[in-house]
Amino acid sequence: MALFKRKEPMLGIDISPSAVKVVELSRSGARFRVEAFAIEPLGEGMLEDRNPVDPEAVGEVIKRACRAAGTRTRRAAVAVPTSSVITRTVPMPAEFTESDIEVNISIEASQYIPYPTEEIYLDFEVKGHSQASSEMQDVMLVATRKENVDSREAALKEAGLTPVVVDVEGYALENSLGLIMDSLPSGGENSGLNLSKGREGLTALMDIGASVSNLYILQGNQTVFSREQGFGCDQLTLRVAEAYGLSREQAERAKRSGQVAEDFAETILEPFKQMLAEQIGHTLQFFFSADLYVSGRYTVNNIVLIGGGAMIMGLDRVVADVLGITTMVANPFRNMGSASRVNSSALLRDAPLLAVASGLALRSLD
Ligand SMILES: Nc1ncnc2c1ncn2[C@@H]1O[C@H](COP(=O)(O)OP(=O)(O)OP(=O)(O)O)[C@@H](O)[C@H]1O
Ligand SMILES: [Mg+2]
Structure with a gap:
C-alpha cells in the first residue's frame, strides 16, 4: 500500500580530506534509527582542492567503508564543498514558471559566474516573493564547476554505488541541525x-x-x-x-x-x-x-x-x-536507536565527525 511504502534507503557519503564517512538512517514515524555507519581514512594526497584526484583509488576507500558499515544499500547522496559553490539571489518576474526560470537561469548565470557556462552545473531554488517588489520573485542560483560533481560521482560509481543526490556540504550540515539541536540537553x-x-x-x-x-x-x-x-x-x-x-x-x-x-x-x-x-x-x-x-x-x-x-x-x-x-x-544520534550490527560505543565516540554524512542520509527521509 502506497501509504506505508518504505522510503528507499540511501547512504550519506561525506568525502572529506581526512576520511570517507558513511551513514545510513531509517525512520519510523518521528523516530530515526542508525542502520549503518563507518569512517575509513583517506591517504594523503587522495583529494586535491577537496576533490578526488583518482576516482578509482577513492572509490576503493568508499567500497571499504561500505563493507565496514555492513550495508548493502547502493543509492547514495554526496556533497560538494561549500567553498566550491557560488550562490546568488536573482530577481525574476513573479509570473515566471519553473520552466521559464530554467530557460533564463543560464543567461543570468553568465553574468555572475566567472567560468564558461559549459564548465559549470547550474541549479536553482525559488525563494518566494522579492521584498523589493511584489511583481518579482527571488530565485537562488547555485553553480559549481563540473569537475567538483563529476569527480565525486565517478568515485561513487567505482565503489559500485548509484549517486542519486548531489548536495552542498553546508546545506547537508544545515539539514542535520535539527538532529543536533534536538540532542542538546x-x-x-x-x-x-x-x-x-x-x-x-x-x-x-x-x-x-x-x-x-x-x-x-x-x-x-x-x-x-x-x-x-x-x-x-x-x-x-x-x-x-x-x-x-x-x-x-x-x-x-x-x-x-x-x-x-x-x-x-x-x-x-x-x-x-x-x-x-x-x-x-x-x-x-x-x-x-x-x-x-x-x-x-x-x-x-x-x-x-x-x-x-x-x-x-x-x-x-x-x-x-x-x-x-x-x-x-554535538551528538546527532543521541535520540536515535540503532540496528544490532551498529557498534554503539564507536558510534557514540565518532558522532561529532558524522554531521555532514547524517545530513546527507536524511535526504531520503525528508
Ligand atoms: N580522537 C581524536 N582525537 C584527536 N583528534 C582527532 C580524533 N579523531 C580525529 N581527529 C582529528 O580530526 C581531524 C579530522 O576531522 P574532520 O574529519 O572533521 O576533518 P575533515 O572534515 O576531514 O577536514 P576539514 O574539515 O579540515 O576539511 C584530523 O586532524 C584528525 O587527526
Ligand atoms: Mg570538515
Missing part, C-alpha cells in the same frame, strides 16, 4: 529568548576539521552567519611529530590514542586546547562585529562543537572557561 531551548537580557539567544556551531574550521551562527535551524578560518587539528599532529620526532602517520595515531609521552598533556595537548579556544573566540569576533549582532537583538549563549576537534577530550570545558559561554559536543 536543553533540547535546543537556549536558542529561545534570553529573558534576563531581553535578547534572543543564538547558537554557534563550530566545525573543527583537519585543516580548516567553520563557524555557523544559528537561529533555530537556520544559518544566519558563517565564516571559514584556517586552523584545525592537523596542527596538533604536526606539533606531536616535531616534539617527538615521529612521522605524520605515527603522530596521528599517537595523538588519537593519547599514548605519546609523559609530558604530552602538559606541554602539547593542554596548550593546544587553549589555542583552539582562543581561535574559536577570534572567529566569533567576526560575528560579534557583524550587523546582526551589534543590532543588540541577539546574543550567543551556546557553542556546539563538531568535527575532529570535538573529539579532543575536555575541549568543551576549556572553551567554556576561556569564552564564558556554555559549550558542548
Whole structure:
C-alpha cells in the first residue's frame, strides 16, 4: 500500500580530506534509527582542492567503508564543498514558471559566474516573493564547476554505488541541525529568548576539521552567519611529530590514542586546547562585529562543537572557561536507536565527525 511504502534507503557519503564517512538512517514515524555507519581514512594526497584526484583509488576507500558499515544499500547522496559553490539571489518576474526560470537561469548565470557556462552545473531554488517588489520573485542560483560533481560521482560509481543526490556540504550540515539541536540537553531551548537580557539567544556551531574550521551562527535551524578560518587539528599532529620526532602517520595515531609521552598533556595537548579556544573566540569576533549582532537583538549563549576537534577530550570545558559561554559536543544520534550490527560505543565516540554524512542520509527521509 502506497501509504506505508518504505522510503528507499540511501547512504550519506561525506568525502572529506581526512576520511570517507558513511551513514545510513531509517525512520519510523518521528523516530530515526542508525542502520549503518563507518569512517575509513583517506591517504594523503587522495583529494586535491577537496576533490578526488583518482576516482578509482577513492572509490576503493568508499567500497571499504561500505563493507565496514555492513550495508548493502547502493543509492547514495554526496556533497560538494561549500567553498566550491557560488550562490546568488536573482530577481525574476513573479509570473515566471519553473520552466521559464530554467530557460533564463543560464543567461543570468553568465553574468555572475566567472567560468564558461559549459564548465559549470547550474541549479536553482525559488525563494518566494522579492521584498523589493511584489511583481518579482527571488530565485537562488547555485553553480559549481563540473569537475567538483563529476569527480565525486565517478568515485561513487567505482565503489559500485548509484549517486542519486548531489548536495552542498553546508546545506547537508544545515539539514542535520535539527538532529543536533534536538540532542542538546536543553533540547535546543537556549536558542529561545534570553529573558534576563531581553535578547534572543543564538547558537554557534563550530566545525573543527583537519585543516580548516567553520563557524555557523544559528537561529533555530537556520544559518544566519558563517565564516571559514584556517586552523584545525592537523596542527596538533604536526606539533606531536616535531616534539617527538615521529612521522605524520605515527603522530596521528599517537595523538588519537593519547599514548605519546609523559609530558604530552602538559606541554602539547593542554596548550593546544587553549589555542583552539582562543581561535574559536577570534572567529566569533567576526560575528560579534557583524550587523546582526551589534543590532543588540541577539546574543550567543551556546557553542556546539563538531568535527575532529570535538573529539579532543575536555575541549568543551576549556572553551567554556576561556569564552564564558556554555559549550558542548554535538551528538546527532543521541535520540536515535540503532540496528544490532551498529557498534554503539564507536558510534557514540565518532558522532561529532558524522554531521555532514547524517545530513546527507536524511535526504531520503525528508
Ligand atoms: N580522537 C581524536 N582525537 C584527536 N583528534 C582527532 C580524533 N579523531 C580525529 N581527529 C582529528 O580530526 C581531524 C579530522 O576531522 P574532520 O574529519 O572533521 O576533518 P575533515 O572534515 O576531514 O577536514 P576539514 O574539515 O579540515 O576539511 C584530523 O586532524 C584528525 O587527526
Ligand atoms: Mg570538515
